[in-house]
Amino acid sequence: MAAKHALPVLRWSSRVFSVELNGAPFYFALADRPEAEAPRLFGQLPRARRCFSLLLRSADRVHAARLHARLRDALLRELPPECRLAPMCSFLPEVRDSVLRGFFLQDGPDSPSPTPRLLEALAQQHALLLCSYTPDRENRHWTQHVWSLEGGTRVDVGTGLCVVCSEAPRCHPAALSMINSDVFRTFQDARDVLTECVAVLPEASSVLEHLPSRAPSSAPPAFPVLVVEGLDATGKTTLTESLRDALGAVLLRSPPQSLAPWRALFDREPPLLRRAFYAVGNYVTAEQAAQQAMKTPVVVDRFWHSTAAYAIATAVSGPPSGLPDPGSEVYRWPADLLRPSLVVLLTLDPEERRRRLRDRGQGKTEEERQLDHNQLFRLRVEEAYRRISGPPCIAVDASPSADQLLQQVLLLVRSRCCL
Numbered sequence: 001m002a003a004k005h006a007l008p009v010l011r012w013s014s015r016v017f018s019v020e021l022n023g024a025p026f027y028f029a030l031a032d033r034p035e036a037e038a039p040r041l042f043g044q045l046p047r048a049r050r051c052f053s054l055l056l057r058s059a060d061r062v063h064a065a066r067l068h069a070r071l072r073d074a075l076l077r078e079l080p081p082e083c084r085l086a087p088m089c090s091f092l093p094e095v096r097d098s099v100l101r102g103f104f105l106q107d108g109p110d111s112p113s114p115t116p117r118l119l120e121a122l123a124q125q126h127a128l129l130l131c132s133y134t135p136d137r138e139n140r141h142w143t144q145h146v147w148s149l150e151g152g153t154r155v156d157v158g159t160g161l162c163v164v165c166s167e168a169p170r171c172h173p174a175a176l177s178m179i180n181s182d183v184f185r186t187f188q189d190a191r192d193v194l195t196e197c198v199a200v201l202p203e204a205s206s207v208l209e210h211l212p213s214r215a216p217s218s219a220p221p222a223f224p225v226l227v228v229e230g231l232d233a234t235g236k237t238t239l240t241e242s243l244r245d246a247l248g249a250v251l252l253r254s255p256p257q258s259l260a261p262w263r264a265l266f267d268r269e270p271p272l273l274r275r276a277f278y279a280v281g282n283y284v285t286a287e288q289a290a291q292q293a294m295k296t297p298v299v300v301d302r303f304w305h306s307t308a309a310y311a312i313a314t315a316v317s318g319p320p321s322g323l324p325d326p327g328s329e330v331y332r333w334p335a336d337l338l339r340p341s342l343v344v345l346l347t348l349d350p351e352e353r354r355r356r357l358r359d360r361g362q363g364k365t366e367e368e369r370q371l372d373h374n375q376l377f378r379l380r381v382e383e384a385y386r387r388i389s390g391p392p393c394i395a396v397d398a399s400p401s402a403d404q405l406l407q408q409v410l411l412l413v414r415s416r417c418c419l
């Protein structure tokens with residue numbers, strides 16, 4: 001039985017809408033009267049016949065997350081080629097969990113297009129909120145209409161509000177719904193998502209069988225637990241293996257080997273499911289680290305920093321300025337997760353990192369491919385890494401040789417962890 005969550009309230013005239021065109025968010029709102037000129041988004045559109053939006057409003061978050069991904073694929077497959085599609089969300093400023101996600105479509109200027117019928121069919125099939133945006137004759141003012149599709153007929157539920165300019169919100173709307181959908185604050189919150197997945201993703205039950213029944217103890221371990229973090233190809237694997245040998249330590253990774261059979265599956269799932277998978281993986285690794293650290297130092301290759309940084313950087317678009325403010329709850333170390341004695345964050349010049357990636361010749365995750373060609377995403381990941389608070393985290397330049405880097409980090413570990 002899927003867990004039910006509160007439906008976001010509508011209050012159309014209080015909502016702000018964000019449409020991402022070429023990675024940059026455009027914001028607009030609704031009002032009873034038009035403004036002097038249309039918001040930039042509409043003003044920029046080449047003469048569009050009409051625009052539409054499809055918004056998901058579901059009490060079942062797993063269903064909504066997977067439907068969003070399927071809807072994107074269906075629209076890309078079935079829309080006429082001249083129709084433009086962009087990610088969209090609607091939210092009540094500063095109101096957590098008020099976000100509705102969906103898509104904004106700009107219909108082609110030509111003769112009768114199949115778009116309205118296609119959208120009505122999708123909206124009816126999946127109980128989506130279908131809105132249309134029509135310009136006045138001078139193409140100066142735009143009006144939003146919300147359509148009800150009960151019983152197969154399209155009824156204008158009479159909002160007829162005018163589209164007006166809106167200030168960009170203080171932080172990206174994704175920040176309003178990041179907690180426990182991108183970044184999980186407790187083991188149970190992450191585990192709950194996997195439990196809710198089982199009905200649609202039976203493999204989730206195999207993952208659940210490999211999890212502890214509750215959050216493992218986060219009491220300080222007897223021996224140091226050292227975490228090495230950093231983007232792909234900064235030298236984490238090389239350094240963690242050398243640290244293991246130099247310190248006689250146990251080397252662990254997150255996600256742990258026990259969850260490896262399901263990683264590729266969850267990497268293909270939407271963020272809600274994927275981030276929950278990586279989050280529970282950290283707790284399995286934490287349990288192993290706590291056990292091993294009773295008798296020897298432990299080195300971990302990636303841990304919560306990676307999970308939180310990639311989740312936050314993926315949820316937000318645009319420059320790092322759109323990230324949640326430093327000090328926000330989303331950056332805080334989970335109270336029920338083992339705190340490492342020290343986190344070493346390897347930093348590296350992007351060109352040198354690309355060179356090492358090339359020399360290594362291994363495949364990349366989709367996120368690593370994004371890091372390569374999407375500089376803004378890389379800057380958001382790096383900034384999110386830096387904003388995470390909790391265990392002491394020291395950035396170390398990873399450009400020296402592998403041996404010099406090892407000596408530097410050993411000095412750091414010995415001074416900080418009395419090893």
Ligand SMILES: Nc1nc2c(ncn2[C@@H]2O[C@H](COP(=O)(O)OP(=O)(O)OP(=O)(O)O)[C@@H](O)[C@H]2O)c(=O)[nH]1
Nearest residue numbers: 231232233236254255278302306307310365367368
């Ligand atoms: N380990 C880990 N990887 C994540 C997480 N979230 C996203 N990823 C993705 O998985 C990639 C790393 O996967 P790994 O299996 O650690 O690959 P790797 O070869 O060990 O990565 P490097 O240590 O950077 O070489 C990251 O670059 C991200 O694209 C997370 O929470 N933990």
Ligand SMILES: Nc1ncnc2c1ncn2[C@@H]1O[C@H](COP(=O)(O)OP(=O)(O)O)[C@@H](O)[C@H]1O
Nearest residue numbers: 232233234235236237238356359360400401402
């Ligand atoms: N300090 C270093 N100087 C130069 N090359 C390095 C250094 N550390 C690692 N490398 C090389 O860079 C590539 C990526 O290193 P790796 O340890 O796999 O990074 P990560 O685990 O962070 O992805 C490998 O080919 C490795 O041999």
